[in-house]
Amino acid sequence: MSVIMASPEDAQAAPLAIGAALRRRWRPAEAAIEVGMFAAATVSIMTTVGIVYVLSREALLFFVDDRVSLIEFFGTTQWQPSIGFFGIWPLVSATFMTTAIAMLVALPLGLSVAIYLSEYASARMRGLLKPLLEVLAGVPTVVYGYFALTFMTPILRSIFGADVVEIYNTASAGIVIGILVIPLVASMSEDALHAVPNSLRQAAVGLGATKLETSVKVVVPAALSGIAAAFIVAISRAMGETMVVAIAAGARPHLTANPFVAAETMTGHIVRISGGDLSYATIDYESIFAIGLVLFVLTLGLNVISGRIVARFREVYE
Amino acid sequence: MSTFDVSTRQEDEQFADNRAPRHRSSRIWLGVFAASTIVCILALSALMYNVINGAFGLAAIEDSLDRATLAVDGVSIEEQSADQLQAVLREHVRPAMVRRLETERPFAERSREQLLGVVLETVVQPRAERTWPLDDSLLRRRAIEAEHAADFPGTRLEFVSWLSPSFVSRPQSGVAENAGVRTALLGSLWTIAITVLFAFPFGLGAAVYLEEYADHRRRINRVIQTNINNLAGVPSIIYGMLGLAIFVRAFEPFTSGAFMSAGDATTANGRTILSAGLTLALLVLPLIIINSQEAIRAVPSSLRQASFGLGATRWQTIWNHVLPAALPGILTGTILSISRAIGETAPLVVIGASTAIFVDPSGPFSKFTTLPIQVYQWTSRPQDEFRNIAAAAILVLLILLLTLNATAVVLRNRFSVRY
Numbered sequence: 001m002s003v004i005m006a007s008p009e010d011a012q013a014a015p016l017a018i019g020a021a022l023r024r025r026w027r028p029a030e031a032a033i034e035v036g037m038f039a040a041a042t043v044s045i046m047t048t049v050g051i052v053y054v055l056s057r058e059a060l061l062f063f064v065d066d067r068v069s070l071i072e073f074f075g076t077t078q079w080q081p082s083i084g085f086f087g088i089w090p091l092v093s094a095t096f097m098t099t100a101i102a103m104l105v106a107l108p109l110g111l112s113v114a115i116y117l118s119e120y121a122s123a124r125m126r127g128l129l130k131p132l133l134e135v136l137a138g139v140p141t142v143v144y145g146y147f148a149l150t151f152m153t154p155i156l157r158s159i160f161g162a163d164v165v166e167i168y169n170t171a172s173a174g175i176v177i178g179i180l181v182i183p184l185v186a187s188m189s190e191d192a193l194h195a196v197p198n199s200l201r202q203a204a205v206g207l208g209a210t211k212l213e214t215s216v217k218v219v220v221p222a223a224l225s226g227i228a229a230a231f232i233v234a235i236s237r238a239m240g241e242t243m244v245v246a247i248a249a250g251a252r253p254h255l256t257a258n259p260f261v262a263a264e265t266m267t268g269h270i271v272r273i274s275g276g277d278l279s280y281a282t283i284d285y286e287s288i289f290a291i292g293l294v295l296f297v298l299t300l301g302l303n304v305i306s307g308r309i310v311a312r313f314r315e316v317y318e
Numbered sequence: 319m320s321t322f323d324v325s326t327r328q329e330d331e332q333f334a335d336n337r338a339p340r341h342r343s344s345r346i347w348l349g350v351f352a353a354s355t356i357v358c359i360l361a362l363s364a365l366m367y368n369v370i371n372g373a374f375g376l377a378a379i380e381d382s383l384d385r386a387t388l389a390v391d392g393v394s395i396e397e398q399s400a401d402q403l404q405a406v407l408r409e410h411v412r413p414a415m416v417r418r419l420e421t422e423r424p425f426a427e428r429s430r431e432q433l434l435g436v437v438l439e440t441v442v443q444p445r446a447e448r449t450w451p452l453d454d455s456l457l458r459r460r461a462i463e464a465e466h467a468a469d470f471p472g473t474r475l476e477f478v479s480w481l482s483p484s485f486v487s488r489p490q491s492g493v494a495e496n497a498g499v500r501t502a503l504l505g506s507l508w509t510i511a512i513t514v515l516f517a518f519p520f521g522l523g524a525a526v527y528l529e530e531y532a533d534h535r536r537r538i539n540r541v542i543q544t545n546i547n548n549l550a551g552v553p554s555i556i557y558g559m560l561g562l563a564i565f566v567r568a569f570e571p572f573t574s575g576a577f578m579s580a581g582d583a584t585t586a587n588g589r590t591i592l593s594a595g596l597t598l599a600l601l602v603l604p605l606i607i608i609n610s611q612e613a614i615r616a617v618p619s620s621l622r623q624a625s626f627g628l629g630a631t632r633w634q635t636i637w638n639h640v641l642p643a644a645l646p647g648i649l650t651g652t653i654l655s656i657s658r659a660i661g662e663t664a665p666l667v668v669i670g671a672s673t674a675i676f677v678d679p680s681g682p683f684s685k686f687t688t689l690p691i692q693v694y695q696w697t698s699r700p701q702d703e704f705r706n707i708a709a710a711a712i713l714v715l716l717i718l719l720l721t722l723n724a725t726a727v728v729l730r731n732r733f734s735v736r737y
Binding site: 039057115133146247274300 | 340341343344347348350351352353354355357358359361362364365368369372519520521522523524526527528530531532541542544545546547548549551552553554555556557558560562563564567600603604607631632633654657658660661662663664667668670690693694697698705708709712715716719723
């Protein structure tokens, strides 16, 4: 810090060389710091490059193997690596199933909570409820897994019958993932609703609209891009959720439309296969990277779409 | 926003008074919105209830050695002195086991309570035949007592708190009744230390660059910013695969400690605390950057301008003015990101955290297990008593996280400055 402290000599010399002294000086230390900071920022770029490189490389090794082909991977419906069947659809369908169930829970509830918080709740109520949502969001996902297996599954079994609902099933995992993403949907949607200027609400109320009409027909449409973005991010989060499905959805790749039977998702399969002592350069090792690549492309695609929606359709007021 | 069909025509026959139904539906929907909020609260309550329900409760316990036989002169085992307990241990435990226990910590140095714990664990060996959750234990005590008397003769019905001080201080074990979380807790703390060590400087550096140096008209800076936002949305399991391929496999000589011949490189195979910490560091880096950026952005530019106006350089301005002002926000954001890392399970399972670890981790090159992984493992077991200790481990994890988050809130409230 003391590098540029003006010494008395400098002050005396100043009148003589005033032009040179006022010119911006070249400061190697400052430049070095800036380069250092830039280097820190590039770590994130290297992470992305690393993810893409690792996933693509191992997935490529998987597909050049004689035992698998791209057509088999995307064209067949049986995933049993031990006997050489590599059709990804059972895993993808289970992922879509848990995600769909989760969204059935999270989107209506999350949006309702957001509307309640932003339009109805008093400041004191909001002060109580928002930390509660943060707590819900801060609970580790493995705890939700425990919750799904020891709470949600017994409830489902007592409602629909133990002979209908298997111990491991996608419905229980999906519902709990839904609960897990409610805080995400609620807080992102609430931010969007909160950003709508008050003048819009006042105009609506001034025209005689009820509170509901103001909220649902004026404020929500005005915040629609933010809400849509929240929904898409929630879908991507539900797809990538791992521990809940690993604990509660079962360990059997199974192409089924029945939410009450066990079906392994993409993430669940990756965790189960890598949980054992996995040897490198085997078809099992490479296969999880191929699945990971599919998952990465799906979730990244959704996140990019969400970002685009926010950027393009954002209504800027004032 | 022309959503209302407010008719300007003054035709009386079209002007029906529909205020009553409109207000009614308004009230009904308010009920719906409030009910959704209550559902969320209920979900959180159910989650907590369920965990506590599992962590305490009645259990039918059978000793492998009847503790009445250990009584000396009518003094029951629970009331014997330390010397008597030592004698019991030497009498009933195999000599090899005694030597192992002595090398862990000599008997003479152990307190009476600790010796009693060892006696119960190694000599009496209580095993839970059947356990009941807390709600049943309290509300259906009679029925449980009847069931116990009928189905589990020769066992004691005892109220067990699966979460106890000894549960926290005992190492991992293959037997639920003897298992504790010390190994996992230490593993978690070691891993998090490594994570903070790497993620905090890089995250802060990146945030300072993006907020204070970067010219956002330049393409490279916009790419970095977009990239960080996208990374924050990548599923954590993908980071686990990155860690597996890079830290565990490619950098194995480094992460297993072979390059400085530390650690037992032959067994760890790069699946060490260092790999885990680095993987989690990459995972939380985007979160730390985004949070720190927000904190730095909240520092008013008048502060910077005043500093520049007095002739300070850019770095002097940042170091002496911007960072001190933003520090509470940065620390809060970092702590919240770190608590996310503590609860993270999937990436660590993927990079191959070992589950059967019975000795404490001794450094960054040790094999490890962590609290959430222990919860996952125990939950996946079918036996009742493993569910119980999983619930107890969840409580330990939640208490750890709660402490961290409370620290963050205190930091935010105490040191934050409003401009």
